[in-house]
Amino acid sequence: MLTMQSLTKTYVTDNVQTHALREFNLQVNEGDFVAVTGPSGSGKTTFLNIAGLLETFNQGTYTLDGQNVSALNDKQRSKVRNEKIGFIFQNFNLIPDLNLYDNVDVPLRYRGFNAQERKRRIEQSLERVGLAKRMQHLPSQLSGGQQQRVAIARALAGEPRFLLADEPTGNLDTKMAHSVMALLTEINQNGTTIVMVTHDPELAAQTQRNIFVRDGKVSETTPELVVTDKIAV
Amino acid sequence: MFGYYLRLGFASIKKNYILSLLMVVAIALGIGASVSVVTVNYLMSSNPIPHKSDQLYYVQLDSWSPHEPAREPNDPPDQITWRDATNLMAAGAAFRQTASASSGAVIEPNDADVRPFMASIRLNFADFFAMFDTPFLYGSGWTDAEDQARRPVVVLSKEINDRVFGGENSVGRSIQIAATEFQVVGVMDTWQPVPKFYDVTTGAFNDTEDVYMPFYMKQELQLSNGGNTNCWKSPEGEGFEAFLNSECVNYQFWAELPSEADKNAYMTFLNGYVEQQKELGRFERPLNNRLSNVMEWLEYEEVVADDAQIMLWVAFMFLFVCLVNTVGLLLSKFSRKAPEIALRRAIGASKQDIFYQHIVETACIGLLGGVLGLVLSLAGLEGIKLLYGDFMQNLVKLDLTMVGFAFVLALISSILAGLYPTWRACAVAPAAQLKS
Numbered sequence: 001m002l003t004m005q006s007l008t009k010t011y012v013t014d015n016v017q018t019h020a021l022r023e024f025n026l027q028v029n030e031g032d033f034v035a036v037t038g039p040s041g042s043g044k045t046t047f048l049n050i051a052g053l054l055e056t057f058n059q060g061t062y063t064l065d066g067q068n069v070s071a072l073n074d075k076q077r078s079k080v081r082n083e084k085i086g087f088i089f090q091n092f093n094l095i096p097d098l099n100l101y102d103n104v105d106v107p108l109r110y111r112g113f114n115a116q117e118r119k120r121r122i123e124q125s126l127e128r129v130g131l132a133k134r135m136q137h138l139p140s141q142l143s144g145g146q147q148q149r150v151a152i153a154r155a156l157a158g159e160p161r162f163l164l165a166d167e168p169t170g171n172l173d174t175k176m177a178h179s180v181m182a183l184l185t186e187i188n189q190n191g192t193t194i195v196m197v198t199h200d201p202e203l204a205a206q207t208q209r210n211i212f213v214r215d216g217k218v219s220e221t222t223p224e225l226v227v228t229d230k231i232a233v
Numbered sequence: 234m235f236g237y238y239l240r241l242g243f244a245s246i247k248k249n250y251i252l253s254l255l256m257v258v259a260i261a262l263g264i265g266a267s268v269s270v271v272t273v274n275y276l277m278s279s280n281p282i283p284h285k286s287d288q289l290y291y292v293q294l295d296s297w298s299p300h301e302p303a304r305e306p307n308d309p310p311d312q313i314t315w316r317d318a319t320n321l322m323a324a325g326a327a328f329r330q331t332a333s334a335s336s337g338a339v340i341e342p343n344d345a346d347v348r349p350f351m352a353s354i355r356l357n358f359a360d361f362f363a364m365f366d367t368p369f370l371y372g373s374g375w376t377d378a379e380d381q382a383r384r385p386v387v388v389l390s391k392e393i394n395d396r397v398f399g400g401e402n403s404v405g406r407s408i409q410i411a412a413t414e415f416q417v418v419g420v421m422d423t424w425q426p427v428p429k430f431y432d433v434t435t436g437a438f439n440d441t442e443d444v445y446m447p448f449y450m451k452q453e454l455q456l457s458n459g460g461n462t463n464c465w466k467s468p469e470g471e472g473f474e475a476f477l478n479s480e481c482v483n484y485q486f487w488a489e490l491p492s493e494a495d496k497n498a499y500m501t502f503l504n505g506y507v508e509q510q511k512e513l514g515r516f517e518r519p520l521n522n523r524l525s526n527v528m529e530w531l532e533y534e535e536v537v538a539d540d541a542q543i544m545l546w547v548a549f550m551f552l553f554v555c556l557v558n559t560v561g562l563l564l565s566k567f568s569r570k571a572p573e574i575a576l577r578r579a580i581g582a583s584k585q586d587i588f589y590q591h592i593v594e595t596a597c598i599g600l601l602g603g604v605l606g607l608v609l610s611l612a613g614l615e616g617i618k619l620l621y622g623d624f625m626q627n628l629v630k631l632d633l634t635m636v637g638f639a640f641v642l643a644l645i646s647s648i649l650a651g652l653y654p655t656w657r658a659c660a661v662a663p664a665a666q667l668k669s
Contacts, residue, residue, distance in 0.1 A: 049664040054579055075583045082581025089667055093576045097248055109237055110581035154580070166667075 002028040007060035020046040021216040033188040035204035038213035053077045086155030090167035092147040094139040101135040104154045125153040145176030165196040242594035257601045263555030264606025268639045269613030270548040277537045281426035286527035292486040295521035298465040312482040326502040327488035333357040335459030338411035342397045352443035372404035372419035388419040388445040435460040437536045556650040563654035575666030584659040591655040599647020603640045
């Protein structure tokens with residue numbers, strides 16, 4: 001599903017080089033639910049941004065769903081993001097002026113679906129997260145947990161094969177966090193691959209696989225993982 | 234997607250309505266100033282008789298002093314003498330031709346309730362009406378025979394007919410002009426060519442005349458000279474006839490020449506006429522006759538004033554300054570939208586999608602600016618009219634072309650102003666924004 005080989009990402013600011021990822025190797029299989037943990041500044045978010053094609057990298061290769069994405073142009077990368085990847089963010093990132101229906105509609109617009117198909121998908125995904133009756137509400141009229149559910153509905157509406165979640169429960173209280181986690185688990189059980197960055201060891205423990213990132217490298221993994229520092233091509 | 238972008242654009246305008254209003258006003262001010270001045274220039278330089286402007290020729294004969302040209306470097310005078318005007322008419326060498334002059338006289342209405350008043354007069358020949366396609370409400374112009382017989386006939390403007398005859402069909406009725414009884418043969422409909430090409434010597438944007446009468450009435454009634462009279466030597470003798478026979482120029486002459494061959498033939502005729510006059514001791518300068526079609530004549534007479542062109546540049550500079558302000562406001566607006574742009578990028582919008590979305594929003598602001606700008610330009614034109622008075626009243630009318638121009642200018646200006654802010658919006662790094 002996702003294979004990164006010898007990935008290197010270096011930021012250069014005022015002649016200072018910062019190595020965010022060094023020789024980063026990872027393979028995520030279809031249907032995995034992977035938790036990525038590690039201290040602040042270890043490279044977790046950089047990994048997630050590169051995995052989501054939001055950032056480029058300096059060296060190495062990255063294959064997503066059998067497609068080498070290293071050399072794609074902006075339009076092609078946008079298409080991959082739109083069709084194959086769903087994003088869930090810590091601060092939900094809903095558009096405050098749009099109601100729930102229109103928020104979930106955003107990625108579908110770029111997909112080019114007709115109005116009928118968009119309506120079907122929006123209603124179905126909001127139904128799935130339990131907010132079908134609040135389609136006309138604005139995000140500000142919802143609790144944090146509900147807003148995150150809308151974000152999940154938005155990510156699911158395009159029926160992506162791969163979900164990237166960046167601290168999805170970071171802004172939620174324990175009860176809401178459990179509820180969101182339960183929803184993600186259910187989504188994964190229905191076949192969607194999920195990679196989740198988290199600081200919370202308790203949440204990480206609920207996933208099938210754990211990856212620990214330190215100094216831009218995968219330094220520890222749970223024993224049963226099919227993750228190596230070097231993967232043969 | 235265009236409909237979606239349009240919806241997003243108007244939603245964004247509504248959301249930041251104060252900022253949006255500032256941009257609309259900035260664009261409107263620039264558009265208002267530009268359209269006002271462009272309208273004046275556009276009307277000044279427009280073709281007043283487009284379907285035959287290349288067939289109507291203004292005649293210049295160099296009857297001026299042998300010691301200096303009428304106008305540097307070596308131009309003939311811009312009017313001709315009475316003698317030449319009547320000689321050319323008598324020759325009748327063109328398909329159609331008319332000499333003309335302006336004058337004025339008192340009209341004494343038969344209706345005792347209407348007080349006598351001064352009216353402007355155009356003295357011309359019968360061909361004048363056919364050559365310049367003057368519209369008639371009642372009747373028509375007079376005939377060549379009536380010209381030759383010096384019959385007291387007149388064509389009235391619509392305004393004079395309204396004033397003297399209450400707007401009724403006055404053809405066949407009589408009217409007292411310059412203490413002489415004239416018979417009305419025609420009433421013109423509203424006719425205001427802009428510029429008033431057939432006589433620009435007294436102001437290219439003045440109103441057309443109140444009354445049109447046969448050219449020879451000037452001699453019959455000894456009507457006063459209107460417009461500019463220029464002489465390079467004094468009349469020989471005293472009195473009205475001496476003036477008419479002098480070398481003073483006060484008359485315009487137009488010839489209708491349908492083809493290039495007609496034009497060449499007429500120029501040959503003019504040269505022959507001048508050679509003949511030379512033998513009589515006139516025309517002491519080398520041959521220097523001119524035939525200019527309508528647009529050439531307007532350009533020669535510099536109908537588009539220099540200060541109008543300077544105003545045009547100033548107005549466009551002002552528009553530029555307004556657009557620079559709009560660029561700043563758009564930058565501010567789009568930078569506030571960075572988180573939303575980042576999100577849209579993350580979930581599937583390409584840079585091209587973001588570009589289109591924001592350029593449509595900018596165009597919406599531009600169109601709103603265009604609408605307000607149009608209102609301001611109407612106010613601007615009124616201001617110009619107040620500033621310059623009656624001289625400008627025929628130049629301060631917005632037509633459909635100028636309305637279209639206002640919108641196109643607003644659209645292009647706003648899109649140009651939006652290019653840099655939109656490019657900046659497209660360059661938003663999604664990763665940095667989404668984490669914050």
